[in-house]
Amino acid sequence: MAEIAAGAVPSPNIWNSPQVYEIENRAVDPDGLLEAALRRIRPWAGATVLDLGCGTGFHLPMFAREAARVIGVEPHSALAAAAARRVRDLANVAVRVGAAQAIPLPDASVDVVHARWAYFFGPGCEPGLAELRRVIRRGGAAMIIDNDATRSTFGGWFRRWLPRYDPAAVEAFWARQGFSREPVLIRWAFGSREDLAEVLRIEFPAELAEAFLAEHDGCEVDYAVNIWWRRY
Template sequence: MVEIAPGAVPSPNIWNTPQVYELENKAVDPDGVLAGAMRELRPWDGATVLDVGCGTGFHLPFFAASAARVIGVEPHSGLAAAARRRVAGLDHVTVRASAAQALPLPDSSVDVVHARWAYFFGPGCEPGLREIARVIRRGGTAFIIDNDATRSTFGRWFRTWLPAYDPEGVERFWARQGFSRRPLTIRWAFADRSELEAVLNIEFPAELAARFLAEVPGTEVDYAVNLWHRSY
């Protein structure tokens, strides 16, 4: 039976269709733009890395390749179990089932925090940010990756789907929290159009997904993101 940690914010795309979300993870940023920007700001070689909202653990092996220790935290017990299977054999990687608002870690115990399209969407995420401030060591860095709805094909789709979304308000929120913004342009690159179609259908209502698919002649979509970062 799937259990959800108290306080978790539902994430229908990955919670309901983790196999399709895996296709999305594989398609995101094949050029390594995000990884390069994070490494430039704060390398994690030999560090302790926390991945908040790690889902099925897609990014855990990436961090584990050079980090001394990696912890994944995920509120959905089924996804957390999948993440544990993914990192089986990596003795320096652990996965805990919990929510961002109650990180199961001691004070001042991690060096780098990574959260990608997970919980930290602006106003309302203050409890999770307080937890980050509690568990991160002095000199540590938090990275939060979210959509930039002001530009790119995906940004336009996002605004069409959520016209009330306020990018300027979200930016003001992160500035008040002490975060800096690095705008980046990445891309989706799928193996074929059936994968693109499947992912669009877990990200948008069916009518919009069909319209957006018709706009794309091939298998790639330009995608603007914000890399929010703060040193503690």
């Protein structure tokens, strides 16, 4: 049984179905809009990059191509082991088990933090934000990717799943923490309807997943996200 770092917020989609989540990762943003936006905010050539909540390490090779050093931190030990296997041939990448509230790194040791749909969902994530302040060097930046529930097909699905979610309150929280918002409209592009169906079933309750699948044609979904970011 996998060990879980203390304090970790469960991620049922990837924790329970990592193979399906891999299909989702491959479908996200085939146009590279998110990577381009991240580069505009804080390039990572020659930097030390922390991918916080790295899961199976899908994004680690992207950072490793230019960064001096990349560290993936993941609270789920089995996923961290999968991430380590993914990057075993990359000399500048290491993977550690740990949670956002207790990052296993020294003070002022990283230049760029990337967190994608992992832990930082607004109010309640203050312990993790305190850890970011501790580990990021002066001149570094944190870039946190989360859903934009105010627009897009996926945003509409998200609101139907969580009708009490308050995007304005989330934005106000990030503003109080000194973060700026970079909105990006990406898309999912799946190879088949079967792949889309599998991913919907790990992201939403069964009844909603089937309803969304019935309402939506094709293998692509427009998907709005926010990058919440700040420099330190």
